[in-house]
Structures are given as structure tokens and as C-alpha cells.
Amino acid sequence: MSAGVGVDLENLWIRFGDFVAVRDANVHIKGGDFFSFLGPSGCGKTTILRAVSGFLEPSEGNVLIGGNNMQGIGPNKRPTALIFQNLALFPLMKVWENITFSMEIAGASARDRRKRADELLDMIALPGQGDKLPSELSGGQRQRVAIARALCAEPDVLLLDEPLSALDLKLRQHMRTELREIQKRVGITFIYITHDQGEALTMSDDIAVMRAGVIDQIADGKTIYNDPATAFAASFVGENNVFRGKVLEVRGDQALIRTNRSGDLLSRISTANKGKMNVGDDAMMFIRPEALSLAPTGTQGDHFVTAKVNHEEFEGNTFNIFMEGDGGKELKVAIPNHGQSFEDHSGQDMTLEYEVNNAVAVPAGELAAE
Amino acid sequence: MPSFLKEFFNRNGTLMGSLMLGLVLFWTVGLIILPQLSMLDFSFRPNLPPPEIGGPKDIYTLENYKYLIFGPEGGSQDYNAVDLRVFFRTLVAAVCVTIFNLILCYPIAYYLGQNKGNHIRVFALMLIIPYWINEILRAFALRIIFGESGVINTLLVGSGIFDTPFDFIRNDIALYAGLGYAYILLMIFPIYNVIESLDHNQIEAARDLGAPWWRIHKRVVIPYAKPGISSGCTMVFMLSAGALAAPQILGGPSSLWFTQLIYQQFNDNSDWPQGAAYAIVLLVTCILLVLALMRVFKVNMGDIGK
Ligand SMILES: Nc1ncnc2c1ncn2[C@@H]1O[C@H](COP(=O)(O)OP(=O)(O)O)[C@@H](O)[C@H]1O
Ligand SMILES: [Mg+2]
Numbered sequence: 001m002s003a004g005v006g007v008d009l010e011n012l013w014i015r016f017g018d019f020v021a022v023r024d025a026n027v028h029i030k031g032g033d034f035f036s037f038l039g040p041s042g043c044g045k046t047t048i049l050r051a052v053s054g055f056l057e058p059s060e061g062n063v064l065i066g067g068n069n070m071q072g073i074g075p076n077k078r079p080t081a082l083i084f085q086n087l088a089l090f091p092l093m094k095v096w097e098n099i100t101f102s103m104e105i106a107g108a109s110a111r112d113r114r115k116r117a118d119e120l121l122d123m124i125a126l127p128g129q130g131d132k133l134p135s136e137l138s139g140g141q142r143q144r145v146a147i148a149r150a151l152c153a154e155p156d157v158l159l160l161d162e163p164l165s166a167l168d169l170k171l172r173q174h175m176r177t178e179l180r181e182i183q184k185r186v187g188i189t190f191i192y193i194t195h196d197q198g199e200a201l202t203m204s205d206d207i208a209v210m211r212a213g214v215i216d217q218i219a220d221g222k223t224i225y226n227d228p229a230t231a232f233a234a235s236f237v238g239e240n241n242v243f244r245g246k247v248l249e250v251r252g253d254q255a256l257i258r259t260n261r262s263g264d265l266l267s268r269i270s271t272a273n274k275g276k277m278n279v280g281d282d283a284m285m286f287i288r289p290e291a292l293s294l295a296p297t298g299t300q301g302d303h304f305v306t307a308k309v310n311h312e313e314f315e316g317n318t319f320n321i322f323m324e325g326d327g328g329k330e331l332k333v334a335i336p337n338h339g340q341s342f343e344d345h346s347g348q349d350m351t352l353e354y355e356v357n358n359a360v361a362v363p364a365g366e367l368a369a370e
Numbered sequence: 371m372p373s374f375l376k377e378f379f380n381r382n383g384t385l386m387g388s389l390m391l392g393l394v395l396f397w398t399v400g401l402i403i404l405p406q407l408s409m410l411d412f413s414f415r416p417n418l419p420p421p422e423i424g425g426p427k428d429i430y431t432l433e434n435y436k437y438l439i440f441g442p443e444g445g446s447q448d449y450n451a452v453d454l455r456v457f458f459r460t461l462v463a464a465v466c467v468t469i470f471n472l473i474l475c476y477p478i479a480y481y482l483g484q485n486k487g488n489h490i491r492v493f494a495l496m497l498i499i500p501y502w503i504n505e506i507l508r509a510f511a512l513r514i515i516f517g518e519s520g521v522i523n524t525l526l527v528g529s530g531i532f533d534t535p536f537d538f539i540r541n542d543i544a545l546y547a548g549l550g551y552a553y554i555l556l557m558i559f560p561i562y563n564v565i566e567s568l569d570h571n572q573i574e575a576a577r578d579l580g581a582p583w584w585r586i587h588k589r590v591v592i593p594y595a596k597p598g599i600s601s602g603c604t605m606v607f608m609l610s611a612g613a614l615a616a617p618q619i620l621g622g623p624s625s626l627w628f629t630q631l632i633y634q635q636f637n638d639n640s641d642w643p644q645g646a647a648y649a650i651v652l653l654v655t656c657i658l659l660v661l662a663l664m665r666v667f668k669v670n671m672g673d674i675g676k
Contacts, residue, residue: 055574076580088571092593101589102579153579 004032004189005066005079005156007052012061014047021047023213025061029191029206034183036192038200039210040236040368045193046085049159052191053082065157081150082159086166087142089134095145096121096130102153120148123182140171147182157189164199176202197237201225209233211366217272228360229272234286236368241292241331243285243305244364247277255361256302257285261326266302267359282364287354289320289334295353303359305352307331309345323350413647417640434647453631453648460628461655463542464611467549471606472599474550475557479598480591482558483565484573501555509548509619516544516620540622548620549610556609557602564598565591597673604660611656628652 007029014022021044029035037045050056052063054075063070070078081102089098096117097104103113117130124144126137134142143163150158160179164172180203183190194200200207201221208218209232217229228234235242245259255269255277267285269277277283295304307323310330314320318334319342325331333352335342379387414430422428438457441450478497482490500508515521516538523535538544568591576586592599617627632652635645664671 053578055578075574075578076582080578082575082578084571084575086569086571088569088575090572090576090590093589101576101581104589105580105582105585149579 004030004187006031006033007035007157007189007191008062008064008067009048009052010062010064012048012051012063013059014044014051014056015059021213022051022058025215027208027215027218029189031066031189032187033205034180034190034192034203036194036200036204036207037210038194038197038207038237041195042212043210044213045195045210046161049082049161049191049193052157053080053159054078079156080159081153081155081157083146083150083161083163085161085163087146087163089142089146089149091134093133094130095126095132095134095137098134098145099130099148099152101149116152120152123185124148139167140175143167143175144178147179151182151186155188157191158183160190160192162194164194165196172199179203201237209236211236211368223271226360227271228286228362229270231284231286231362231365232368234270234284234360234362239289239332240286241289242326242329242367243287244326245283245285247279247281247283247361250277250279254356255283257283257361259285259326262305262307263300264302265305265359266356267361268357270360270362273362277361277363283361284364285359285361287359289332290318290336291354291358292333292352293354294333294335295351297349297351299351299353303354303356305331305354306349307352308349309347311346312344314342321345321350323352409646410650412643413650415643417643434644435651437644438648438651456626456631457628457652459625460611460652461659463546463627464549464607467546467553467610468603468607470546471550471553471557472603475554475602476561476595476599479558479561479595480565480587483562483568484570497555497558505552505615506619508552509616512544512548512551513539513620516547539620540624542622542625545617545620545622545625548616549613552613552616553606553609556605560601560605561595561598564595568594596667596669600664600667600669600673607660608656611652 007027009025009027012022012025012027013020025048037048039045047056051058052065052070054070054073054077057071065079075082090101093101096114099117099120100108100113103116108116114130118127121127121130124147126141126144129137129141134145137145143166146163163179164175167175176199179190179192183203192200192203201224204221206218206220207224209216209224209228209230211230211232217224217233219227219229224233224237228237231242234240243257243259243262243265245257245265247255248258248264249256250269251266253269253274254266256264256266258264265285292305298306307325310322310324312319312321314337315334317337319337321333321335323331323333378391381387382390413434414432415428416431416433418425418427438450438453441447441453482494503511517523518535518537522538523532526532527535538547572590572594573586576590577583581589612629613627614629614633617630621627621630628648629652632645632648635641635648639645
């Protein structure tokens with residue numbers, strides 16, 4: 001795979017009047033990577049993408065593409081191609097004209113354009129559909145035409161703004177694999193925006209987790225899932241149970257936390273916060289539903305939690321137990337189904353156990369909205 | 371009963387449906403088709419004093435149409451050069467006014483359609499409010515502005531660009547400006563309407579793919595706005611070819627508009643059949659011209675209604 005062209009955001013600020021949409025973003029995206037910005041709607045993802053593509057000048061800071069500062073360079077002059085959230089195919093042009101629009105602008109002959117369109121149509125598995133209008137294609141097919149149109153411009157960096165959000169679930173999952181394959185094949189840098197953590201985790205080399213204009217953490221998917229840097233990252237990516245409390249004791253890389261309602265619990269301190277959590281600090285501890293298991297009722301200790309069961313459900317691959325949790329949020333436990341018998345515990349107290357390594361402590365902070 | 375009528379009555383109820391249908395029929399048949407048919411009938415009859423109407427001399431004839439082409443019988447010229455020249459000049463001038471109007475209004479409509487916010491509403495209001503003023507007053511106002519001692523001449527002479535005032539009226543500039551101004555809204559609003567529905571992302575997508583601004587307009591905006599453009603152009607062309615007040619007030623003394631000839635026939639000469647023939651020729655020519663241009667630019671009739 002070619003080295004590809006990297007993208008750097010340096011101290012990037014973007015303001016709309018008094019409103020700060022992006023606050024001091026510093027991101028290094030390696031050439032040839034599939035990089036995702038993951039965050040809830042309205043957190044500033046599109047704004048960042050527009051700054052990279054050149055539709056928006058940063059209020060402060062720089063965008064570098066391949067090491068070159070892009071300041072003052074318009075979108076039609078940048079080596080980027082943007083795939084819009086609504087695709088923005090040209091409705092009055094045939095599919096092949098859509099795909100080769102960038103070549104038409106560059107002055108290529110109709111024959112060359114037709115040939116290139118056919119190649120790209122083969123690549124996106126739509127051979128022979130070039131003479132249709134976009135409105136005659138299905139959602140997934142239009143999606144692929146938009147990708148082909150962007151790739152036809154031979155950009156160094158492809159920017160994708162939630163391109164799968166309009167598709168139904170099945171197609172969305174299929175397109176994930178397809179996008180990742182296309183990226184590997186063409187070898188250029190992809191910058192992908194999504195509010196769907198599943199998409200970010202399955203496709204990306206690296207992910208930036210965003211919250212209200214701030215980038216909380218940049219890491220690969222595994223790290224973000226297992227070793228979140230902030231309470232927001234822990235609660236936004238995947239399901240997580242939160243325990244609030246104060247740091248009672250720091251033991252090397254572990255912290256004993258006096259939780260508000262589950263006693264003193266021991267937890268690993270997340271890597272990003274090592275050495276930064278001190279006794280008496282407000283802290284949050286996170287344990288995934290699948291990291292909790294049943295223990296003999298009433299067992300005491302720094303890795304046992306006892307709470308009342310609210311209700312239970314059977315989900316096929318797991319039994320889910322919902323218990324009284326912290327701050328009005330239910331505590332969820334997912335027990336893998338091995339065909340074992342399973343009785344209803346609603347209304348009873350139950351005790352759960354976890355491995356200290358699977359609990360992660362971060363400083364108290366804002367949680368993701370449900 | 372055809373099925374669309376049945377559906378129409380089902381949807382609106384028999385009473386409401388009949389009322390609406392009746393009004394539409396009255397409008398198209400009673401107010402448009404019948405009067406035009408009687409004009410058509412007039413145009414093929416000789417101009418007779420009232421007692422002879424319906425008498426033996428009241429027969430169908432092509433005389434009125436011949437008059438437009440060949441002039442009075444036994445006249446000094448082979449062709450009715452004066453009236454024909456006015457006729458073609460009117461058509462050419464109406465086409466010019468339409469093109470001029472399109473060039474002026476397209477950028478305005480684009481700006482209005484692709485920008486949002488309060489200032490757009492204020493802008494639109496400023497375009498509309500002058501039309502509360504009577505057409506004739508507006509024309510006279512323009513006459514004053516373009517007059518020998520009007521604002522424009524004062525500025526031109528005062529700044530030393532011209533030594534003597536320029537006669538805008540005699541050179542028909544005032545007339546073209548007046549006609550252009552009279553129909554600005556009819557050009558802006560149909561175009562504005564379509565452009566407003568154009569997804570701004572398409573413009574950005576074209577720009578992102580390397581297109582300079584003029585190619586974005588050529589390839590993306592104008593094809594999309596074509597129905598609005600045709601609808602605006604058709605209206606402006608038809609109305610300026612058929613305008614009467616602006617040419618009366620703003621036209622130079624030597625240059626007549628074809629509608630003024632029609633008016634003279636009806637009013638000054640009391641020759642209704644002759645006037646009707648002239649009016650029919652103007653109407654039919656305009657319609658044919660519009661249809662021909664629609665074919666050239668591949669516009670459907672349905673698009674005009676947009
Ligand atoms: N042109 C603009 N003017 C003012 N505010 C804007 C503008 N564009 C975006 N915003 C605001 O910036 C925030 C981030 O928007 P956006 O980047 O579109 O979020 P998302 O992460 O959903 O893509 C939102 O609160 C939005 O209202
Ligand atoms: Mg967005």
C-alpha cells in the first residue's frame with residue numbers, strides 16, 4: 001500500500017459568532033489510514049470535515065494536508081473529495097456523467113470519461129448502469145455512485161460525512177465491509193464521520209471521540225473500548241455501567257473508590273489518567289455488562305457489587321439482568337447463554353463479581369446522553 | 371364520467387366540486403375562450419357601419435390580414451412597410467427585453483434562493499413594494515428619471531461624461547428600461563422558486579470536484595432552474611410584446627409598439643375588425659415563437675407551470 005497523504009489539524013478552533021463549534025483540536029491522521037470522528041449529533045464533526053475540505057476557514061489554527069498548509073486554498077483546489085451526508089448526486093445527470101464530473105471539469109474527452117466510468121462502475125459492482133439517472137437507483141446503489149464520483153477525482157484524502165446514515169440496517173452493515181475494502185484497495189486516507197460507534201469500531205484504524213466541540217480521546221478502537229480516557233468516551237462507546245464516587249486510595253495503577261451506593265470498589269486507572277487521580281477526587285468507575293458475573297449472594301469484597309434486581313430479559317445470546325444502579329441509571333449485566341437454566345430473580349438482591357482489570361476508573365465527568 | 375372527474379368529486383364533495391369546476395370553466399371558457407373567439411370572428415369581417423352588420427355585405431374575408439402585409443389597396447407601396455416594421459421591431463425588442471431581464475434577474479434570484487435569513491425577506495419586500503404603485507405612475511416616474519433634466523442626465527453631465535444631456539427617450543433606452551423593470555418580478559420569482567429548492571450540497575459537491583463558479587452554474591444550477599427560467603422568460607416575453615402603457619409613455623415619438631397600432635385601430639379608427647386581425651397576428655406569432663424556442667431548449671409544457 002502506498003504511503004498515502006496524511007492530514008494534521010493544529011490547534012484548530014472554529015467559531016460561529018460566540019458559539020465555539022470546535023475547540024482546540026489537535027489531530028494527526030496518518031497517510032493511508034481509515035480515521036473516524038465519532039461523536040453525538042451536533043458535536044462539531046461536520047464542521048471539522050468542512051474545514052478539511054475547505055468550505056470553512058478555521059477561526060484559528062491550521063489544516064495541513066500532506067504537510068502543506070491549506071490556508072486560503074479553496075475546496076476546488078484541495079486534494080480532497082467529500083461525500084455528503086445526503087450524497088448530493090446531480091439529479092439531472094446520468095450516473096456515468098455524475099461519476100466523471102471531475103474529469104469533465106478537467107476537460108477530458110467524452111470517450112475517456114465513458115471508459116473511466118465503466119471501470120469505476122465495475123469496481124462498485126454496478127456494471128452497465130451508467131446510463132440510468134440517480135433517481136432510478138436504490139439507496140445503496142446511489143451510495144456507491146457517490147463513492148465512485150469522489151474516487152474518480154483521484155483525491156489524496158476522501159472525506160465521508162455519515163454516508164451510511166440514510167440506509168437501512170442490513171445495507172449499512174454490508175456497506176461497512178465494502179467501504180473498508182475499497183479503502184484498502186485504493187490506499188488513500190479516509191476520514192469518516194459518524195455518530196454510530198459500531199461503524200467507527202468496525203472500520204477505523206483510529207478514532208477520535210468528540211464531545212461538544214472537544215476531542216476527548218484519539219486511539220484505535222480497542223483502546224477506546226477497553227481503556228477510555230474520559231467518562232464521556234467510556235459511556236458513549238458501547239454499553240457501560242457507571243459507579244460514581246470518590247478516590248479513597250491509589251495503589252499504583254489501581255484505585256479504590258468509595259462508591260455512592262455499592263461500597264468500596266477496586267478498579268484499574270485508565271492509562272490516560274495514570275498519576276492524575278488523587279485521593280479525594282471525584283471519580284467514575286465503569287464496568288461493561290459482559291464483564292460482570294453472578295457470585296454467591298451476600299459475598300463482600302472490593303470487587304463484589306450487591307443490588308436489587310428490577311427485571312430480567314432473555315436476548316438469545318445473553319440473559320440480561322437489570323438492577324438498581326447509580327444515579328437513576330440501571331445496572332446491566334449480560335450473562336452468556338450456554339443453555340444453562342435461568343430463574344427469575346426480580347425483586348431479590350443479587351451479588352455480582354468482576355475482575356479488577358475489567359473495571360476502569362476515570363475522573364468524574366459528563367456522561368453521554370442515552 | 372371520466373375517472374379523474376369522479377375522483378375530483380369524491381375528494382371535494384359534489385357541491386364544492388361543482389362550484390370549483392364551474393368557476394374554472396367560467397374563467398377559461400367565459401372569460402378567455404369566448405372573447406377570443408369573437409375577436410377571431412371580428413378579424414375575418416369587413417368594417418361596416420352598424421346598420422349593415424348582418425346584411426349582405428357582412429361576409430368572411432381575409433382583407434384585414436392582407437392589409438397588414440400589403441397595405442391599403444392601390445397604395446403606393448407593395449408592402450405595408452410601416453406596420454410590418456413595427457411588428458418585427460416589437461418582437462425583436464420584446465426578445466431583447468426578455469434576455470436583458472434574464473441576465474439581470476438570474477443572479478438576483480440565485481442570491482435570494484440560496485441564502486437564508488431575515489435580510490433576504492427584506493430584500494424580497496423591497497422588490498415587491500414598488501409594484502404597489504400604479505403601472506402608469508411608475509412609467510411616468512421613469513420618464514422623469516430618464517428625462518432631459520432627470521437624475522441620470524444631471525449626473526452624466528455634471529460628472530463630465532457627456533457634454534449635453536442624452537436623449538434616453540428618443541433612443542428607446544427609457545422604453546427598454548421601463549419594460550424590463552415592469553416585469554422584473556415575473557422573471558425573478560419563478561427562477562427563485564426553483565433555485566430555492568436546489569440542495570446547496572449540490573453546489574458544494576460540484577465545487578469540491580473542482581468546478582469553478584461559472585461551470586457550477588452552467589452544469590448544475592441552470593439545468594435545474596430551467597423550468598423557472600422558461601416560465602419567467604415566457605411571461606416576460608408575452609407581456610412585453612403585449613405591453614401598452616410603457617410604450618405609450620416611455621416610447622420615443624418616432625417608434626411605435628405594435629400594440630399601439632392595435633390600440634389605434636380599435637380606438638382612433640374605430641376599425642375593430644382590423645384591430646382584431648392585428649391582435650390575432652401578434653398573439654399567434656408570440657405563441658409560435660415561444661413554442662419554437664421551447665423545442666430548441668427542450669422545455670416541456672409542464673415545466674412552464676412550475
Ligand atoms: N454555519 C453555522 N452557523 C452557526 N452554527 C453552526 C453552523 N454550522 C454548524 N453550526 C453549529 O455547530 C455545531 C456543530 O455542528 P455540526 O458540525 O454540523 O455537528 P455534527 O457533529 O452533527 O456534524 C452545532 O451546534 C451547529 O448548530
Ligand atoms: Mg453532521
